[in-house]
Amino acid sequence: MASKDRHPEKSTRSTVSRRGYLRLGAVATVGVGTLAAVDEYTDTGSAGAVSTADPSPADSEIGGGAAYSNDVTESDATTTVSTGSGLKTALQNAGAGDVVWVDSGATIDMTGESNIEIPSGVTLASGRGIDGSQGALLHVDSGMNGESLFRSSYETGVRVTGIQLRGPFPGGYFDPPEDPDEPGYTEKESAGIFVYNTESSRTVEIDNCHLWGWTSGAVRLGANANGGTSCPTGTHVHHCSIHTNAMEHLGYGVDLLNGDQHLIEYCYFDLNRHCIDGFGNPENGYEARYNIVDDRTVSHAFDMHNWATNHGDRDVAGSTISIHHNTFRYTNEVEGEPDEYRDGGPQEYIKIREAPDDRCDIDNNWFQYKEKPPAGTTGGDQYAYTQTGVSSWTNMYESNNAFGPEEPAADIGAPRTGNGGGGGGTPDxxxxxxxxxxxxxxxxxxxxxxxxxxxxxxxxxxxxxxxxxxxxxxxxxxxxxxxxxxxxxxxxxxxxxxxxxxxxxxxxxxxxxxxxxxxxxxxxxxxxxxxxxxxxxxxxxxxxxxxxxxxxxxxxxxxxxxxxxxxxxxxxxxxxxxxxxxxxx
The missing domain is CATH 2.60.40 (Immunoglobulin-like)
Structure with missing residues (x-):
């Protein structure tokens, strides 16, 4: 299957295990089913036709919502707003420690707006999950010429919580007619939140948000260094529902352009091109844990690019990557109609596109419909994980994962239900x-x-x-x-x-x-x-x-x-x- 990659401004790591060698000998036998194409995911979406229903599990803290407990409430607000102009003014006037609250019942059309700055130390909040609310809905109904709705540049201490952000293509998989190098392509690009600063610690928090319909990425973090700007941003993205960010070439749930202090946890992902991707430079890495990747995908779920393919100076796939206690559920990618790239074929869950500068650890995950790569290979799209650009596993380590549909022990994979501490619907x-x-x-x-x-x-x-x-x-x-x-x-x-x-x-x-x-x-x-x-x-x-x-x-x-x-x-x-x-x- 041919596959286009991201465009040049954005845009595949193995001795096998120093932790006992990536034990690739025993291969579990599982049935690999076919993911049927769904009509609503083969057409360009239109904002007016798409439900605001949240597909994340209602009985779990994963994805946030009613089960989430670390809410900001309206009583914490410094300023309360219910309109787009009011929101922009409140953010312009906000200072460190302020909470700008968007009325939980508000639906605000933000079409035509972009790069609304969130200052240092400011929290942007609404009431998702509080008293049955879905939180304020902020939506954009047309392309944004490559810009983001919210931006926080060189700012720290920023938090976005309890809000719904819907982008211009929320209907499903979107393959624009233009090539990435053609003039009409960029106008289709959009991002929900773009944060970059030079703080490598986790000074940015995005939590309990519902994010969908964005073409570049629901959340974009850091800035790459190949244009002379290096912003190894650190973030904590957690308890969010991130789905239907499915544009060909781009389509990222969480897009990590730089920084290795990123923690992504307790998130629900579905129908993204990549749920998490990394730009690949030697300062780039992440930890992903306690997440669910559901049964629709456009390409592999968790990713790290080769720095050289993004105009870097050497073949390296990021720095340190830790992927543990996640559950992956899909078998094949969605099928475009018509589309030469998305043919409904198999897709691996994790793809590391060269050798990490440090290491990639893949531990305690539940791969429901993919087998362990056989000995003597570095995986492939029919297996749970793969490494490309190398002849044998290099700086890749695996342990204690479960392969196949049979439910493993509660401490393998994402928490099943309940408060995020364990399986079985009970605390742990x-x-x-x-x-x-x-x-x-x-x-x-x-x-x-x-x-x-x-x-x-x-x-x-x-x-x-x-x-x-x-x-x-x-x-x-x-x-x-x-x-x-x-x-x-x-x-x-x-x-x-x-x-x-x-x-x-x-x-x-x-x-x-x-x-x-x-x-x-x-x-x-x-x-x-x-x-x-x-x-x-x-x-x-x-x-x-x-x-x-x-x-x-x-x-x-x-x-x-x-x-x-x-x-x-x-x-x-x-x-x-x-x-x-x-x-x-």
Whole structure:
């Protein structure tokens, strides 16, 4: 299948695994169905004919809406507006700390407007999900000559939350008749929000928004360096419904032109050309987690371009990419009618178009209708992920993914339902996927032989950690031993820093691995023999020290440890549970 790429101003990474090699041998057998073409997605959309219905799941925090809890409310507003002119004036006059609130019942035609500046420190908000509201609807009904509706250039501390933004082509897949190099093409381009600044930290937040119908991208972030401007912007895009941004050559849900401090999480994606794409320069990367990619696509979902194809100075596909705990549902692309590029053929979920400068990790995802690439290949569009421009996997690492329609464990893929902490429609004890190997400097070696991670109690009652089981994947790691007679962080084999009650387990003569720790009976006679207790909604840290092989410290970078945490809830029902984490620092 031939495929056009993005136009030149915008516009494919593998030793396989240093984390045990990208294990490509065993291939699951799944049925690969055909995605039937849907008429409304083969025609150019018109704003007046398209529903404002939000396709994101109503019973999940993924995609935002009613289940989202971090709302800005009208009572927080500095200024309330209900018209386009009022909105522009309010933003022009706003300063850091102000909240410009758009009336939740307003529908505002913004056609003809572009590049409305959101100043530093300003929040633009409406009431999506509050008391049944969809939030204010701001719509544009014709092309924008390559501009964006909202822009925030060189600004920081900006937040856009609770708003609906509908672009000029909301009806489905749109393949403009013009070639990208022809004059009529640019006028079809449009973007919802374009933010770029030189802050690499996550100083921009876009959350709980419904974004669709944009041709360049619903959200565009950063500025590339090949024109002399380098803006490695950092952003947090989360709990948004981002769909039907499906223009050929462009069509991005989240378009990352520069910066590697981008976190995209708890978003619902459907019918984008790429849900997330990266420009490819060596400062470009992202972390994507807890997202759902639904069953319609125009091309592969998550992407990183080759910098050289975008006029960069070398073949590289970005910097650091982490794709974990996402669920991917489509099989084939939509079929254009007539169209020589979109023929309904298979599309991979993830495509990395050369070697990342650092690495790309693909972990704990649920690939519902794609197989694992077979050994000796670098994937292809019929498989879950692929790497192009290389002869073998280079700086690509994979672990603990699920392939096929059978539902995996709750900690693989995006949260099924509920508050985003776990599957099954109930709250959960959540691992925050932040394990770090640490040289605790309490011994004389330079090995990173300790592990540190955080967990969050998403239940509505107090949670007590009662037992912990530790099982390294590497059998040579045979002991956890702190060599200290004291108790506490890095002084015990296990230390849990919880908000209500901390706990330390100091094992006589160390713990043989694999092994389990009973926090109330660790074999030590000191007084710190108690469960760790977390209040509802609280986050705490776990510290494990130190991992050894025959008495010698082991550097844990690149190792994998299965950590099973047993817990008891103070909910009046004596509820117990268990959570197994795969730790791969």
């Amino acid at each position: 004890f959540e691992y925050n996927d932040d394990v770090t190997a640490v040289d605790a400097s309490v011994d004389s070696h330079d090995k990173r032989s300790g592990l540190q991670l955080s967990v969050t109690n998403n239940f509505d009652s107090k949670l007590n950690i009662t037992d912990v089981t530790i099982e390294p994947a590497n059998a040579a790691i045979d002991e956890l031993s702190d060599h200290s007679m004291e108790e506490g962080k890095w002084l015990s084999e296990l230390y849990v820093d919880a908000d209500i009650q901390d706990s330390a387990a100091d094992i006589n003569n160390g713990l043989s691995l694999p092994g389990s720790i009973d926090l109330r009976n660790d074999g030590h006679d000191d007084s710190d023999r108690r469960w760790a207790v977390f209040s509802p909604g609280s986050t705490g840290e776990l510290y494990l020290y130190q991992f050894e092989n025959d008495g010698s410290a082991v550097d844990m970078v690149g190792e994998t440890v299965a950590l099973t945490i047993d817990y008891y809830l103070d909910d009046g029902n004596s509820t117990t549970g268990s959570k197994t984490l795969s730790l791969s620092p």
